[in-house]
Amino acid sequence: xxxxxxxxxxxxxxxxxxxxxxxxLSIITRLDSPGPAIFRQLRVGQNGRVFTFFKFRTxxxxxxxxxxxxxxxxxxxxxxxxxxxxxxxxxxxxxFGRWLRKTTLDELPNLFNVVRGDMSLVGPRPELPEYVMYYxxxxxxxxxxxxxxxxxxxxxxxxxxxxxxxxxxxxxYVSKRSFWFDxxxxxxxxxxxxxxxxxx
Numbered sequence: 001x002x003x004x005x006x007x008x009x010x011x012x013x014x015x016x017x018x019x020x021x022x023x024x025l026s027i028i029t030r031l032d033s034p035g036p037a038i039f040r041q042l043r044v045g046q047n048g049r050v051f052t053f054f055k056f057r058t059x060x061x062x063x064x065x066x067x068x069x070x071x072x073x074x075x076x077x078x079x080x081x082x083x084x085x086x087x088x089x090x091x092x093x094x095x096f097g098r099w100l101r102k103t104t105l106d107e108l109p110n111l112f113n114v115v116r117g118d119m120s121l122v123g124p125r126p127e128l129p130e131y132v133m134y135y136x137x138x139x140x141x142x143x144x145x146x147x148x149x150x151x152x153x154x155x156x157x158x159x160x161x162x163x164x165x166x167x168x169x170x171x172x173y174v175s176k177r178s179f180w181f182d183x184x185x186x187x188x189x190x191x192x193x194x195x196x197x198x199x200x
Contacts, residue, residue: 022108046147051113052118055110058094058096059092085159127142
């Protein structure tokens with residue numbers, strides 16, 4: 001209950017402060033390329049519950065039609081072991097979307113998920129449903145807690161870490177989670193965002 005109270009307080013205040021920024025970024029996103037400013041995607045969170053995940057749209061709306069091979073989500077065991085969530089030079093990104101990714105501002109709408117109760121400020125990142133089928137039974141422990149806007153994986157390398165290392169970090173968070181551990185991750189997140197470490 002105390003974690004939820006902190007989530008609500010911080011996310012509500014953060015939204016109140018950043019609403020003008022969100023409005024400006026929404027306008028620029030719409031002007032930069034056709035399509036909605038907010039991207040909605042189904043993600044898997046706590047206890048396997050699927051929810052609608054919000055973030056700023058960073059890709060062309062027809063990216064799936066342009067690059068269908070990037071949406072096949074079919075991997076051999078070897079490919080799954082070496083997979084990265086993000087491509088260093090992703091052809092699906094818009095010009096402004098690439099900048100949003102580098103600044104991490106594309107994640108600002110995640111705060112709405114926190115207010116709704118879908119996510120916490122700190123926790124494992126929610127997963128694509130297409131990826132969950134590749135998880136081992138042990139790795140499903142990641143979904144025993146509420147997903148987070150940031151987490152141990154994000155302050156341990158973010159996009160530079162392969163999927164397996166990020167899952168390992170998420171599982172470590174589950175085993176070590178506490179109020180003060182969350183606070184340390186939030187402080188480390190601020191530093192990572194300011195330095196743009198691991199963002200591309």
